[in-house]
Amino acid sequence: MASADSRATEPRDTAPRGGELRWDIIELLFFAYRDFVGDADQELEAFGFGRAHHRVMHFVTRYPGLKVADLLDVLRITKQSLGRVLKQLLDEGYIVQKTGSNDRRQRLLFATPKGEALVTKLATLQTTRIDRALAGIDPSGTETVRRFLRAMIDRDDPDKVLETIFKNASAKE
Amino acid sequence: MASADSRATEPRDTAPRGGELRWDIIELLFFAYRDFVGDADQELEAFGFGRAHHRVMHFVTRYPGLKVADLLDVLRITKQSLGRVLKQLLDEGYIVQKTGSNDRRQRLLFATPKGEALVTKLATLQTTRIDRALAGIDPSGTETVRRFLRAMIDRDDPDKVLETIFKNASAKE
DNA sequence: AATTTATGTCAGCCATGTTGACGTTTCTAC
DNA sequence: GTAGAAACGTCAACATGGCTGACATAAATT
Incomplete structure (x- = not known):
């Protein structure tokens, strides 16, 4: 192995064949999203939940009556993955399901007050960051x-x- | 279980105690980031790599000579997690390490041409999306x-x- | 010489994604 | 009315990429 100087690490533009690459925005998106979701992570830990639970709770709260199939489209995961977290949220009373009145095969999902409270809490944290960024x-x-x-x-x-x-x-x- | 109507799912604002919550931006960030990283995922699959490999490759390419400890700070993962993917990238010739000349304990990381090519390819995909969004x-x-x-x-x-x-x-x- | 630092590595666990297979209930079409 | 499709649930197995804890080595620092 050769040896090298460990001085400052200036960003380097790799040959931009054609148009310029958007290195800056690519990296800003990475860091911004990392810290954005990080806000919720801490709170979630206290509940024994992960990001997967948050995503499910969020969309069910915001779009009450969402069908399981809709949720699968939004989250782009398999029904088995969804099933795992959804079951926990149902068991622990964060979400309830009601049979569709038109189509009784459907399970329409609704957040309970408990679920809503959690989602609102997390959205409040994230809103604080967004408001700060938009100031x-x-x-x-x-x-x-x-x-x-x-x-x-x-x-x-x-x-x-x-x-x-x-x-x-x-x-x- | 009760039954319910499966009609349209209008977004619902949960009680905004105090200031308004930024539901719209919260959701836009979710979808924007999902599709943004999705661009790279497809390419990565062809190489047998995942998102973890991409993140490592990206920062090593952009900031040549990054130390292992720096990378741990940036990615906010443990050295064991990093070690797993870094080893593969070294073995397959996407990254090389050089001993620091000041401090010979350090391993400074550099992308090989092969590594740079991959990162540039992925950045090009993401730049296309960003350019489209900024048009x-x-x-x-x-x-x-x-x-x-x-x-x-x-x-x-x-x-x-x-x-x-x-x-x-x-x-x- | 003793200690701390930078790094590597082994072993195992957890969360969350995947595929494939199969079962039930309910709707739709013939 | 029956056959098939659709919506959902579930079991089993596996992959990725996080994690903790423990321990090893080489090089710097005190």
Whole structure:
């Protein structure tokens, strides 16, 4: 093995054949998302839950009556993976299911007050971070951030939740 | 179990005690990041690598000469977790290590051309998505997005890489 | 010379993703 | 009315990538 100097580590642009690569934004997304989800992790630990539980709880709380199949589309995991965490959340009373009245095969999912309280708590933590990040950015800048994030999302084959998000977004413009 | 209607699933704002919660941005971050990392996942599969390998390769390529300890700070994982993927990357010739010339205990990490090529390929995919998202956003809007993402990141106890990122950012302003 | 630091490694556990197979209930189509 | 498809649940096995704890070695520091 050769030996090398251990001095400062300046970022290096690897040959940008064609257009420039967005190294900066790629890395900012990594760190921003890491700290963003980190907010919730600490709280979740106290409940014996993980990120998987949070994701399920979040979408069920926000979109009451979501079907199991919808949730699978949103989370893009298998029903076996979902089943594992969903069972715990049902058993521990964070979520309840009701049989669909049109189609009695469906299990519609609803958060209990207990579940809602947890999701709200976690969303509050994350909102604090977002508000801090948006302090000093004016309303039009905030809308720019939203537009950027929306445009980062695949629009082919949107699931039920994404449809709602995009629909509400275009309604506001 | 009760039964319920399976009609449209409108997002519901749970009681916003105090300030409004940023449900929209919370969800946009989830979906944007999901699709952003999804770009790389497909390519990685062809190499038999996972996201963990990508993160290591990325930072070693971008910050040549990074020490193992630096990488642990950046990724916030244990040395055992890092060791597992790092060993594979060394064995398969994507990364080489050189003994530090100041401190011979250190192992400074460098990407090989093969490693660089892979990282560049993955960054190109992600850049395509970012460019698409920024199309129709003017340069000042792009800077707003960068400012937002930077402000989302914890600034207490920044690691070596984050220091560099923040330093370069403030230099530009 | 003793201790601390940087790194590597073994062993095992946990969370959460995967595939494949199979069963039940309920709806839909013929 | 019966056959098939759809929505959901579940069992078993496996992979990835986190984790802790323990221990080893080489090189720097005191």
